Structure formats: structure tokens, C-alpha cells
Amino acid sequence: MGRLGYSPASFPPLSVTGIMDTRSFRNALGSFATGVTIVSGLDGAGKPVGSTVNSFNSVSLTPPLILFSLARETSASAQHFGVGKPFVINVLAAGQIDLSNHFAKRFDDKWTGIPFDVWDTGAPVIPGALASFEGLVTANYEGGDHIIHLGEVRRMLVNEGDVAPLLYFKGRYAGVAHSDK
Ligand SMILES: Cc1cc2nc3c(=O)[nH]c(=O)nc-3n(C[C@H](O)[C@H](O)[C@H](O)COP(=O)(O)O)c2cc1C
Known part of the structure; x- marks a missing residue:
């Protein structure tokens, strides 16, 4: 038994590969649960845009910085997050899978029929999200x-309530399981 309370033998067999094709790289990255x-914003005409994103991360506390990354070719939204443009990161709750799937598709007028609030910038804030962060893009x-x-x-x-987060792990949605440790 190791210092951290598990024995190496209890791990499933490792899959070691030196062949790093795109699919296996993507699958391996999926081991990192998120x-x-x-992420919502506005297009050049002031119309709301939005995309499901798990590449969100904290960067700095002072100043308060975050990052997200969007695919240059496959994300139509990417062009709308130039420097100075507004964004809102809406952190989804477990009950918002349908919203996640909706915004993971590429089509116009994604916001038709979707209720949202507006704060200072006009970018959509999703009610019922675990947390929402509004701001301006400072660098790309x-x-x-x-x-x-x-x-x-x-x-x-x-949202200070006892609301479970939506998680994504190995290409599938997942839920949180708390540990007493
Ligand atoms: C859970 C999940 C996470 C995703 N994360 C990202 C991401 O971080 N960056 C990205 O470019 N696309 C990501 N996607 C794919 C986009 O949501 C998808 O390409 C969508 O069509 C983009 O919308 P848009 O073309 O309107 O920007 C993710 C999809 C899912 C289901």
C-alpha cells in the first residue's frame, strides 16, 4: 500500500501509446474532467451568440482574468470575441444538459426561445447557471x-444554493460525487 492509500496494482492496465493521432490525443485529454x-457574446450587429465550452479556466485573481479557447474553423462564435468584445461565461448546473447540447450545435439564432438576462454589456446571462462571469476580452x-x-x-x-454542477468526462456528461476526505 502506498503513502496515499492505494496500491499500484489496483490501477487498471495502462494504455501506453507513442502514436499521437488527433483522436487519441483528444480522447486522452478527455481524462481531465471539467x-x-x-460562453455568450454579441455579433457585429449586436445579436447574441453562444457556444458550449469546457476550455474555461481561471487565470488571475488580481486582475480578475479568465480564459476560454474556441476552434478557429469550427466555432462560428470565435470571430465575435475580439479584443474589447463582451463575454459572459455561464457555468452550467446538472439540470442544464439540454442547454449544453443546444449550444454545442452550429446554427443561426441559437437564442430564439431561450430565456436570458442582460447585465452591463448585452451579452446573454443564463438564469439558473451555477455562476456567471461577465467581462471584456483583453487579449487573444x-x-x-x-x-x-x-x-x-x-x-x-x-448561485449559493446547493445546486450540482454539470461535468464532462471522457466525452460524456457526468455528475459530481463528493468525498469525505
Ligand atoms: C461539453 C462540450 C465542450 C465543448 N468545448 C468546446 C471548447 O472549449 N471550444 C470549442 O471551440 N468548442 C467546444 N465544444 C464544441 C462547440 O460547442 C461546437 O463546435 C459548437 O458548434 C460551437 O458553436 P458556434 O459554432 O456557434 O461557435 C464543446 C462541446 C461540448 C459538448
Whole structure:
């Protein structure tokens, strides 16, 4: 038994591969469980846009910075998060799978029939989200086939209730299981 309370033998056999094709790289990255967000913004005409995104991450506390990355080719939204543009990161609750699937598809007028609030920038804030962070994009970085969008948060709302998060793990939605440790 190791120091952390498990024996190496209790792990399932490792799959070791030196062949890093795109699919196996993507599958391996799926080992990193994440939350699920919908990032919303506005297009050039002021119409709301939005995309399901799990590449959201915290960056800095002072100043309050976050990042998300969007696929240059396959995300129609990516072009709308230039420097100075607004964004809202809506962190989804377990009961919002349908919303996640809706915003993971590519089509116009995704917001038709979807209720949303508006704060300072006009970018949609989704009611019932676990947390929402509104701000402005401060920098964009080349990230291979993705664009890394860095944003400064100006306003946020946190649901302090006992609401479970929506998780994504190995290409599937999942739920949280709390540990007493
Ligand atoms: C759980 C989940 C997470 C996703 N995360 C991302 C992401 O971080 N970046 C990205 O570009 N696409 C991501 N996608 C795919 C986009 O949601 C999808 O390409 C969508 O069509 C983009 O919408 P848009 O074309 O309106 O921007 C994710 C999809 C799912 C289901």
C-alpha cells in the first residue's frame, strides 16, 4: 500500500501509446474532467451568440482574468470575441444538459426561445447557471487550431444554493460525487 492509500496494482492496465493521432490525443485529454459552460457574446450587429465550452479556466485573481479557447474553423462564435468584445461565461448546473447540447450545435439564432438576462454589456446571462462571469476580452492568442481568449471579469453572480454542477468526462456528461476526505 502506498503513502496515499492505494496500491499500484489496483490501477487498471495502462494504455501506453507513442502514436499521437488527433483522436487519441483528444480522447486522452478527455481524462481531465471539467465543468461545462456556455460562453455568450454579441455579433457585429449586436445579436447574441453562444457556444458550449469546457476550455474555461481561471487565470488571475488580481486582475480578475479568465480564459476560454474556441476552434478557429469550427466555432462560428470565435470571430465575435475580439479584443474589447463582451463575454459572459455561464457555468452550467446538472439540470442544464439540454442547454449544453443546444449550444454545442452550429446554427443561426441559437437564442430564439431561450430565456436570458442582460447585465452591463448585452451579452446573454443564463438564469439558473451555477455562476456567471461577465467581462471584456483583453487579449487573444494563437493556439494552433484554437484561439485562446483572455478576458477580464467585471461582474459576476454565484448561485449559493446547493445546486450540482454539470461535468464532462471522457466525452460524456457526468455528475459530481463528493468525498469525505
Ligand atoms: C461539453 C462540450 C465542450 C465543448 N468545448 C468546446 C471548447 O472549449 N471550444 C470549442 O471551440 N468548442 C467546444 N465544444 C464544441 C462547440 O460547442 C461546437 O463546435 C459548437 O458548434 C460551437 O458553436 P458556434 O459554432 O456557434 O461557435 C464543446 C462541446 C461540448 C459538448
